[in-house]
Amino acid sequence: MKKSMVKRIMAIALVVVLCIGVTACGGSKPVEDTSTETSGEVVWWGWTPGSPTNEEYIAEFNKEYPDIKVTWKQTSIDDYDATIRPALANNEGVDAFEVSAGSGNGGIQVFAGQALDLTDAVKEALGDGYKDKLNEASLTTMTVDGKLKALGVGTVYSGNIWINQDLFDKYNVKVPTTYQEWKDACKTFKENGIDGFVQGAGQGAFNIDTFHAIADNVSPGTFTKAATGEGEWTDPAIVKALELWKGLFDDGIMQDGALGLQQYPDANNLFMSQKAAMVMMGSWYTSNTLPNTMKAAIEAASSTAEPFTMLPVDFPDIAGTGNVGSFFGDLDYSTAISATSANVKAATTFAVWLGTSQKGQQMIADSLNVVPSLLSATPDWDVVELVNPEKQNEAIKEYVENASSSPNNPRFASINADLNQSMMDVLAGVAGGTITPEDGSAQLAQTQADSE
């Protein structure tokens, strides 16, 4: 064989070997757990509640477990799935990670395959009767194929709207309880150069909340039955709810250009900078009644306004049925443990502490960000100080109690990703007039049928 031929063959062989080497970089190998229950290094991925709150949780955890180093790695809510997916797939750098119910970001249905079963860990922490000690939704929504894939930290509820009471007082506007009152209130605010109700309808998930609230007002439970397949999306109550949804845009309740704005940051900033008097947000917004949290939110909205009195009120009875006060909720976030983590024991200690310990859950309760999973942890109202205690204390206390005691009415847990997308399309289409309410309900029914 000629020398040049040998060289060529060797070169080709080298290329093949190197190519295989390059492309095999992402290959997986069994990982050995190098941690113990009391020591290790845990990388915790998530999107909420965000720095510095997560670091405060870690600092409290470290008082009990000083030898477990936890590092919080935050992504934005929109980028979470795109970021965590390759990180989990590469078996590196993720020990604990946040997941949520249903079709939200970090949906447990998608990520359960990468999460360990935590049933034994929670049994060890709370005993065999653990189910009686935790919020029911925190267990049911995180159970996949009979395995508890994550430990719930807290639940969020939606269904109400938040109002700026100071603006209502200033312009002498009655808090709306009917469709007509809502229209009148928005008109008065608009005449004073303020948006009445603001919604970032370009960010579809929040439209689903508003639509769910309308549907529960028209006929309680119909939305959830349709989402779980027990009812039909073509139910007249759903069509009626879609008509009312469109009415919000046509009758001047939604601010002009709502479909072009995002709930975060746009609608949130308008409300926080006192340029809008009402917004559709859920229980996660309660933390803004704390002076420091509100100050930070106002600054983030590039406003210099002083903290104001915000209150939760029932979604107005726009269908005239008298069905008000509906809450729907899911776990806001839960902590899952990566099946390929090299720090499983330490990460499990952290997840169990955050989701089941009295100390960890009390911190969650007092932050007013979510309703804690542990039933015995409730906000310590002697410690929690609100912006306007006189007007807010009783209202917020009642709101948190009502939300946490509301019957099982899932927010996103029963909506799969396809239905979620379809609902966002239908709501935007109906609002913009390109889809009729009847066609919209048929489209939802079709998506439901296809995804089954």
Next chain:
Amino acid sequence: MSTQNVRKSKFAKVSGLPWVLPAFVFVVGLIYYSIFYTFNLSTLDWNGLDPVQTKVGFSNFTKLFGDWVFWKAIKNTIVFFVVTFVIQNVLGYIFAAILHTEVKLATLHKCIVFIPVILAPATMAPVFRLLFSPQGLLQDIFNWLHIGITVDWLSKPGSALFILMIITIWNFTGMSFILYYAAMSQIDKEMLEAAHLDGAGNFRTLLSIVFPNCMGTTISLAMLGVIGALKTFDIPYLVTTGGPNHATEFLGTYIYRQGIRQAHLGYAAAISVILLVLAIGGAILMNRLNRVEGK
């Protein structure tokens, strides 16, 4: 033969392969591997993490052709390319021609035209979202002038795409300008003087002498434009997230929506394969045009 010449001769005989080997390995190992991997993914029904991958053959592709959002994305891409390409290049050409005359503060003008190119869309997106909203500066100006127009264009399916085109034109006209400016610098001045002597005015010279001499640049910009339009993601994603109701959906945003949001990785891969085919087809077409022009 000197010693030096012998060394040179031996050196010249050594195969060039070792020199290109590192780059070759990375190109074949990463880019081409990724392409074949994507094609393989397009034949699966898989969420990207689940241990179970279901083989579905070409059904992702057949489903694609009946998907109205996919066709909407294709239509948007074509409209987007045609409008942005024409306006961007006409403006870029005019700016370049003007700045080849004796303009005062020419360097400052060049900077002003080019600066938008270097601004990150992620930085500008929130600004544009508010600018083109009823709560923004534009609305304030209209109100101040008592012009009864509501700036809710991003919320209307009929106008949202045009707003994205305006943003893109603002963003990338500087690129067309700089390339035309460079191309015009290469034109032989004697040719222009001859045209003037033959009685051609400025407009005729720009149209009949300068423009044909910049044809190579125009074709290069067209090629970049086709590929850029097919890859469009950041501006629509950040400003409208593809809405309202998919009115500003592009192939890039739809791939992201399907692959990440809805966890249909196979379907997203099928769209990516189509995107690749369209990009290669567009590049070949433009290359052909370039060759014809060369001849």
